[in-house]
Amino acid sequence: MDMKLEVVVLPVADVDRAKAFYTERLGFRLDADFPVDDGYRVVQVTPPGSECSVIFGTGVTAAEPGSLRGLHLIVTDIEKAVVELTERGIAVDGPFRDATGVFHHAGTEGRVPGADPQRRSYGSFAAFTDPDGNDWFLQEITQRAPGR
CATH class of the missing domain: 3.10.180.10 (2,3-Dihydroxybiphenyl 1,2-Dioxygenase, domain 1)
Incomplete structure (x- = not known):
């Protein structure tokens, strides 16, 4: 199914x-x-x-405004996406990568400034919040993992 x-x-x-x-x-x-x-x-x-x-x-959710964390928007060029959002007046943190090279930690722990040096898919991020404080991430994916 x-x-x-x-x-x-x-x-x-x-x-x-x-x-x-x-x-x-x-x-x-x-x-x-x-x-x-x-x-x-x-x-x-x-x-x-x-x-x-x-x-x-x-009336569509009982969750507190601004309580959502970790929503991801996928982009093919993290640096271009950061510039575009910044030009639209949105404060963006990044690009960054995680110290582990796997996935980003919660919050700002383990963030290393700059995109993944090899620009590997899934390895570069940026972050922003909406006016209520809901957290969003941009994640750069240029080539999907097999089966995706």
């Missing part, structure tokens, strides 16, 4: 501020904005090139 990740629910405090950040600043596509009533509103956005969308709104 195939299973595909379709939606990630993001906890935000201000729906209109989040909508502007994701669509205007990050360039995500606005798929839907359903203001059902005062206590229930669903906004769905999709990152460029992604099959998985992000939903936020009012």
